[in-house]
Amino acid sequence: MTVVIVLREAVTPAERWRLVERVGESAATVQVHSPTLLSAGGDAAAVQAAIGADPAVHSVAAIPADYPKAARASAPRGTTLRVGPLTVGGGEFAVIAGPCSVESRDQLLTTARAVHRAGAHALRGGMFKPRTSPYSFQGLGAEAVDLVVETKEVTGLPFVSEIVDVRDVEVMAECVDVLQIGARNMQNYALLREVGMTRIPVLLKRGLAATVDETLLAAEYLLDGGNDQVAICERGIRTFENSYRFTLDLAAVAVFRERTHLPIVVDPSHAAGQTGRVMPLALAAAAGGADGIIVESHCDPATAKCDGNQALPTGDLPELMRRLEYAVSAAGRRLVPHRPGLHRVAGAPRPVPQDAPVRIAS
Amino acid sequence: MTVVIVLREAVTPAERWRLVERVGESAATVQVHSPTLLSAGGDAAAVQAAIGADPAVHSVAAIPADYPKAARASAPRGTTLRVGPLTVGGGEFAVIAGPCSVESRDQLLTTARAVHRAGAHALRGGMFKPRTSPYSFQGLGAEAVDLVVETKEVTGLPFVSEIVDVRDVEVMAECVDVLQIGARNMQNYALLREVGMTRIPVLLKRGLAATVDETLLAAEYLLDGGNDQVAICERGIRTFENSYRFTLDLAAVAVFRERTHLPIVVDPSHAAGQTGRVMPLALAAAAGGADGIIVESHCDPATAKCDGNQALPTGDLPELMRRLEYAVSAAGRRLVPHRPGLHRVAGAPRPVPQDAPVRIAS
């Protein structure tokens, strides 16, 4: 257990220092993460007793692992990732769609226009692809930059893409608005440190055998580097079941919500492995309380260079958006399409307060 | 692979016999399951070729494992489990709620009345409890019969309860409308055979390490016995993640839908393990295409003899029903509360055809 101690905004350095000393007497370790955030390791009960009713303290909470900055206790009302028309968190539901990988000018532009028309909030697309086999298509790499820049001008959509090498930050920064850290690199700490030193928003995917707490510890690497625009992405874990690719873990969405203030996105595509299962899982994620989805969509899945059999044809995006409205209403969220044309579901449940999104008092 | 061969309704015994012979020449085994259902093992392509365009044949399909009767191919439009006001499948969404175990007259009646008032369609409650420890409360057993009979008279709700011993069929038949086979007994073949010989509807829970296909093979035991009122229940599988009890596998709902005609229910309670996570998972299940949920609910969770920390207080049931309406609309289903008082969501997507519930053409 780690104890997270949030100080009042008006705390003076002297008060802070006095508190650090007092906590230090009962804790094994004390860390100062920011002017208003401390954490302490050791005996949680002893630390909490030592703090007592100190007037400098706003709130105290024990968390299951060592991620004071990612812990909900440090920002109980939740945080939000924002880039242009994309808002992840804060009661709005975000839709990120696009192809597995950038393949050609034609493919990217056609898909992006359809994504834009459907009202989604951001475009995804792989430039550097981490592939299980060294002999598979590895993405266009830096050659994709110009295509992406052009596509962003045409659609106005921010662009989400995966980074796989610490040395690629600079080239990706030319066109990428949200850096994705993929499931296979979730515990590539060199990469987390490097991306944590930038100020580019990050979508951190849960590793395929990572627990909720390990995922938040990976997020802590990013936050500890100073990058506070971070969203978590549940994308399916590995289990014994092999009738699909991964087991989408929607219970984890609720647990992430309890433990972190970071917004939570769900990727229904990689788990599904098959087009027909993507929409049910996307709707389930929305009704289950996610802050958004990132979905693979392609203008012509049959010709896709990778993952074509799980890509939603762009022609299905309007139907997805229409159904999502009902699903997000069930969870007390709003879906505001990037372009007008879709309306709120009449009489939907009122949005639940952000600090306890879908939770019902027990 | 097993090949399922559905014959035309008007097939004559002579035609059927001729077909069996012809199939038998290319197949390793042939079985006659009913006047209009055959199956063949061996080389699927050879069998399909042998059948060719036989006029006696309505349809032919290869399925991943040996469950011809449970396979969707044998009843492409889906089947429905019906008991009184409870309809599972057929485009309607069913809500089964009630306590983990029957504890007392007062507890059962109070809970049942609240379940009824909220508009749920059936009452659940354990009489014989399978407990991990021999020293835990094992249920009231046969003593619960009178309480259940009385409660059913008061509320009119059918009663769902788990059977754990082949010798209990008779006593349970006195008051139970739907026999549940629990996750730990999913491969208790003696029990499956015994229950398959009754005509009492069955809710078959997926084992906590059972694949989709193994679950359908367990269902096949029931169907092979002649009991065709069967629903499958996804309740969470065991994975490495331990921040909750089980990993609710909503991707499996979509896969079950593809592979079987049996209706599919989701139990969000056992996976959640904590009250605050039950509603998000229930909503996710509904939006993800389930035909119903079975949820633990208690009039006073704090005093529950088992699983109190995952029981939804009955006071939260109306809110659950209200939110479910939106979630089931997303999936193209209807929630018709048992008693009036709740209304359809305005302008919801039209129900999708039963034979391809939430699937979008790919």
Add this chain to the structure above:
Amino acid sequence: MTVVIVLREAVTPAERWRLVERVGESAATVQVHSPTLLSAGGDAAAVQAAIGADPAVHSVAAIPADYPKAARASAPRGTTLRVGPLTVGGGEFAVIAGPCSVESRDQLLTTARAVHRAGAHALRGGMFKPRTSPYSFQGLGAEAVDLVVETKEVTGLPFVSEIVDVRDVEVMAECVDVLQIGARNMQNYALLREVGMTRIPVLLKRGLAATVDETLLAAEYLLDGGNDQVAICERGIRTFENSYRFTLDLAAVAVFRERTHLPIVVDPSHAAGQTGRVMPLALAAAAGGADGIIVESHCDPATAKCDGNQALPTGDLPELMRRLEYAVSAAGRRLVPHRPGLHRVAGAPRPVPQDAPVRIAS
């Protein structure tokens, strides 16, 4: 946590009662399992403090779950299962071999003779087979009794066979010396209760998704019924890896050893799924500290009615026995073949004391 309290042999009823009272003041529950074994639930530290240095108490230990009778604390030197030439536990290594199922007089006798000749200690063979598909061969059932009786007379080997139905105890008792409870029935509590009421030795297989503690809780059902001739069998758990059937969990052998006094057998056959992998896994189990193995072996695997591709040809048994001698020596155990002809490995490490078999002081 449960606290196990072992009393001195000479304790009087009055002393015992006084202790129960004293423990009861600090514990939530107290149970008297035998004249010298109590257990208490609740706050372990408080209970241990309450007991202090009571002269009636031999030893006290907190265990991770509620299995006081299976806990090593209740019999620190370990227990042994004995039937004729079969000794499981106590420093000797036991080899149980035989076919997946009893198929015919010829098959059983031929296999049994080879098993006997190789020096194995018991014969296994299925009479009632739990099969995933209702259409697979389900065993000869009661028809196998006479064949088994004859085979036992010829070879003198005790017979191990699986029970799948509470109603089969009587018929199986006619010829079975060790009742096996299979992995799929490990949490079939009705069956555990029924077998616990007999005095027939039991081989309890770990469920394919059962934790070490859940397995010991299942054993507790047997012990609580009064049957104290119980051995645990590790046979592989279900994981994401599918290049073999199950993941043999040899780390669990060490953990079982720490937590229980019951002897531990390993089944290398069901995990391997392929003949060529059985011997390496059998040797690994022996060197890793198991008390014995149960291995599928068939006089003619190519014709076996089930699991032929994982059956060791009986012709390989002598080689297995020869290699096992080295492997068990590594673990400080002895392999004493049922019939003479094999010798001890010269200069092997001396047997380690039974209460800490392969453990090295840390």
Add this chain to the structure above:
Amino acid sequence: MTVVIVLREAVTPAERWRLVERVGESAATVQVHSPTLLSAGGDAAAVQAAIGADPAVHSVAAIPADYPKAARASAPRGTTLRVGPLTVGGGEFAVIAGPCSVESRDQLLTTARAVHRAGAHALRGGMFKPRTSPYSFQGLGAEAVDLVVETKEVTGLPFVSEIVDVRDVEVMAECVDVLQIGARNMQNYALLREVGMTRIPVLLKRGLAATVDETLLAAEYLLDGGNDQVAICERGIRTFENSYRFTLDLAAVAVFRERTHLPIVVDPSHAAGQTGRVMPLALAAAAGGADGIIVESHCDPATAKCDGNQALPTGDLPELMRRLEYAVSAAGRRLVPHRPGLHRVAGAPRPVPQDAPVRIAS
């Protein structure tokens, strides 16, 4: 399936080219990996038929995934990793031991001397530690170089250490003889590519949720880069069981043996998580057919900066070596201690041929 085609040594370029053409007519893709190694994707049966009895072809085999260079078919007799006194593969059993991390001159030297004295073949020690929490000790980094250089001079042992960042190759090359790629980086393809371009031997750890085939695909990245000194390391996978850290998968050792020519090492320490379980697992690995072990050992585990509770005290190493002799004999291998003082087990089974190490004809 990928088809691996090994050509005769004496093949001419013209013959090779003719064969590539012929294969190309029936395969989807053909790749030339070396003068004597081709691979083809597509319909395996068609490719094999097309090749027929071509005199230029030495052997043809279909493998489960796309790793022609790692496949056993490409080097049926197995390959060996050699650095100084360390030989992994080729019938000898290798022991690599040392601390989790390099902490100080005193700790490293004391531990290394004990490792040397016990007869182990190489020293392990972390310089750059990948830690789950950003606030844990991250290793001495480059500061460890001088300590390692000195220690190697004193003991003559080659040094094995983990690389976590593509930019660290140069500094590590100053003192590291075998670069370890850790489980969390097994699918860090940028790192695999970088290390594949060096000629430093590599110990590639299986990812904690990686299948056997995915691990071999990761090895293929290394081999494809031209680095052919590669050993695979099984170190435990993640499963539902949490009474230890990871589930050591010894069945995978047998499967790796079938599928690859690369030598296979087992790490018993990270799975065990507790000192008392390390020796049983090390012995199990040896008897189960591994080519070596890498074990955490510390001169004073109580003061270790990381993983102290799973470190074997160096004082236990002689006992481990003594027991290992018996275990490796069971598997038909030899343990040749780096320094004299230990003797062969008398009368052990003769070593089995390298191309089918522990396999018994089926």
